[in-house]
Amino acid sequence: MSIRPVETIAALRQRLEEARRGAARIGFVPTMGALHHGHGQLIALARSKCDRVVVSIFVNPLQFDRVDDLAQYPRTLADDLALCESLGVDDVFLPAASEMYPSPPRCTVEVAELGDHLCGRYRPGHFRGVATVVLKLFEIVRPDIAYFGEKDAQQLAIVRRLVTDFNLPVAIVGVPTVREPDGLATSSRNRRLDPCERKLAITLFRALSAAADAIRAGETDAAEVKRRAMATVPPSPDGYGAASPAGPALRIEYLEVVNSDTMQPVVQIDGTVVVAGALWVGSTRLIDNIRCEPPSLSWRAPRA
Amino acid sequence: MSIRPVETIAALRQRLEEARRGAARIGFVPTMGALHHGHGQLIALARSKCDRVVVSIFVNPLQFDRVDDLAQYPRTLADDLALCESLGVDDVFLPAASEMYPSPPRCTVEVAELGDHLCGRYRPGHFRGVATVVLKLFEIVRPDIAYFGEKDAQQLAIVRRLVTDFNLPVAIVGVPTVREPDGLATSSRNRRLDPCERKLAITLFRALSAAADAIRAGETDAAEVKRRAMATVPPSPDGYGAASPAGPALRIEYLEVVNSDTMQPVVQIDGTVVVAGALWVGSTRLIDNIRCEPPSLSWRAPRA
Numbered sequence: 086m087s088i089r090p091v092e093t094i095a096a097l098r099q100r101l102e103e104a105r106r107g108a109a110r111i112g113f114v115p116t117m118g119a120l121h122h123g124h125g126q127l128i129a130l131a132r133s134k135c136d137r138v139v140v141s142i143f144v145n146p147l148q149f150d151r152v153d154d155l156a157q158y159p160r161t162l163a164d165d166l167a168l169c170e171s172l173g174v175d176d177v178f179l180p181a182a183s184e185m186y187p188s189p190p191r192c193t194v195e196v197a198e199l200g201d202h203l204c205g206r207y208r209p210g211h212f213r214g215v216a217t218v219v220l221k222l223f224e225i226v227r228p229d230i231a232y233f234g235e236k237d238a239q240q241l242a243i244v245r246r247l248v249t250d251f252n253l254p255v256a257i258v259g260v261p262t263v264r265e266p267d268g269l270a271t272s273s274r275n276r277r278l279d280p281c282e283r284k285l286a287i288t289l290f291r292a293l294s295a296a297a298d299a300i301r302a303g304e305t306d307a308a309e310v311k312r313r314a315m316a317t318v319p320p321s322p323d324g325y326g327a328a329s330p331a332g333p334a335l336r337i338e339y340l341e342v343v344n345s346d347t348m349q350p351v352v353q354i355d356g357t358v359v360v361a362g363a364l365w366v367g368s369t370r371l372i373d374n375i376r377c378e379p380p381s382l383s384w385r386a387p388r389a
Numbered sequence: 390m391s392i393r394p395v396e397t398i399a400a401l402r403q404r405l406e407e408a409r410r411g412a413a414r415i416g417f418v419p420t421m422g423a424l425h426h427g428h429g430q431l432i433a434l435a436r437s438k439c440d441r442v443v444v445s446i447f448v449n450p451l452q453f454d455r456v457d458d459l460a461q462y463p464r465t466l467a468d469d470l471a472l473c474e475s476l477g478v479d480d481v482f483l484p485a486a487s488e489m490y491p492s493p494p495r496c497t498v499e500v501a502e503l504g505d506h507l508c509g510r511y512r513p514g515h516f517r518g519v520a521t522v523v524l525k526l527f528e529i530v531r532p533d534i535a536y537f538g539e540k541d542a543q544q545l546a547i548v549r550r551l552v553t554d555f556n557l558p559v560a561i562v563g564v565p566t567v568r569e570p571d572g573l574a575t576s577s578r579n580r581r582l583d584p585c586e587r588k589l590a591i592t593l594f595r596a597l598s599a600a601a602d603a604i605r606a607g608e609t610d611a612a613e614v615k616r617r618a619m620a621t622v623p624p625s626p627d628g629y630g631a632a633s634p635a636g637p638a639l640r641i642e643y644l645e646v647v648n649s650d651t652m653q654p655v656v657q658i659d660g661t662v663v664v665a666g667a668l669w670v671g672s673t674r675l676i677d678n679i680r681c682e683p684p685s686l687s688w689r690a691p692r693a
Contacts, residue, residue: 191550192500192554195496250494254531
């Protein structure tokens with residue numbers, strides 16, 4: 086028997102109200118479906134820490150800046166439900182867009198500063214949509230703890246700030262990125278890669294790793310770090326990664342060294358930073374990041 | 390013994406957590422202090438409907454567009470606490486600005502459409518500040534019911550929309566405006582009027598009443614309604630209400646007929662509207678409004 090998703094806000098609230106009366110600790114994993122091992126980690130962690138585990142599956146139209154991207158976003162509901170069931174999820178919340186947005190919202194969350202760079206720069210309105218739907222889902226589920234992947238570093242930083250700025254009574258847990266054996270970050274969008282694209286997709290992680298290595302080795306000049314990262318990206322006919330007979334288009338959209346809290350680009354690296362990038366492989370856009378710190382800081386505050 | 394205010398978010402949450410475990414229904418009245426009979430009505434209603442009544446007193450810097458207005462906003466804490474005690478308030482939340490905004494917020498509530506006219510047009514950023522602090526206070530208090538005065542009609546419409554758009558699990562109750570014997574809406578800002586200004590302050594209610602009378606008598610052209618309202622405003626030397634030897638400056642900032650839900654100006658009146666206005670008397674700005682409907686609608690849906 087497959088787990089039966091809850092489709093309305095009212096029905097979910099009623100179920101959770103009962104759980105809450107029994108003093109259950111509620112863990113929440115918001116997703117857009119097309120679940121992969123990364124989501125599995127979030128769910129497993131929630132399962133190990135909470136009495137009640139809620140997973141939402143909602144492809145949020147408000148956070149897509151391009152209609153075609155929304156249309157092409159992978160949807161694998163049957164598999165998603167099977168995974169949730171196998172991991173012991175209690176409630177799968179699967180609302181229609183009309184349930185979440187019965188009319189166009191007039192109140193939305195404006196994200197200053199944190200959304201100015203990286204993905205925010207290339208996807209106008211994206212983080213307004215993310216912050217707004219996360220707030221709505223938090224209000225609907227009222228979780229004690231919510232789990233987010235570190236792969237979406239900018240999203241995680243914004244969610245943390247959302248919680249701080251609005252005094253939301255929920256603990257945010259970031260979960261390390263799950264990677265394929267070659268290092269590629271697991272992502273719902275990986276499903277869209279053909280075998281040739283899949284091979285090239287590792288380009289991003291390789292570039293980010295080169296940057297992180299340079300920082301950990303003591304390079305403090307962010308421009309130099311980026312130069313070393315970009316040197317690992319294979320050249321393409323037009324210098325910008327256009328498609329060629331040899332293979333699909335490959336283009337780094339951005340690769341940036343930012344402060345790990347504010348998501349602002351840094352010039353001199355003197356604290357914990359996130360090296361983040363976005364890569365286009367054919368018509369698929371992938372993101373990834375590595376958090377790292379200069380050796381002086383590692384020495385002062387060992388990570389292990 | 391006077392009621393002892395709670396100054397930190399943590400302390401208030403702890404007190405309310407205990408109440409909530411006892412299944413208390415929590416009523417909340419957010420205020421900026423300088424409490425008057427209008428606030429008294431909100432508190433009394435909350436007291437009659439809820440097990441636990443929380444009043445917040447916080448002059449929210451984020452909603453002031455002018456520094457001098459913030460500085461001059463009346464503060465009468467001892468009287469406020471005495472009133473709260475006399476009305477049986479359980480908790481007075483009195484946070485410092487640094488408790489509410491330990492750092493400048495990066496996430497704020499953007500209010501589209503509803504904040505475009507009336508006060509929103511003349512006080513840039515005002516409703517962003519209002520919506521943001523109301524959301525924060527709701528997250529801190531987590532009330533079952535929150536009470537707002539209908540005097541601030543645009544604010545009330547925005548709070549209702551905030552609740553709808555973000556799925557906040559709180560019921561919003563609007564409470565009719567309390568008026569002085571001559572009709573002046575009670576307001577914290579009335580304290581700033583000298584006797585001469587106090588007399589002139591009734592100008593606004595008189596103009597709004599003329600508009601409401603015209604609408605209830607069947608006038609459907611909003612421009613004509615406004616003309617009749619403005620005809621009741623005493624002329625001033627420069628035609629714009631500048632100060633003169635005869636008395637203080639008097640100026641209608643706006644007087645508008647708007648849809649009661651969307652707060653958008655209407656041209657033809659064919660449903661419930663709000664006639665709202667702002668009046669400057671000397672250096673004090675007062676607002677007021679009257680909700681009314683055309684006679685056809687009154688007949689179809691009698692208000693009593």
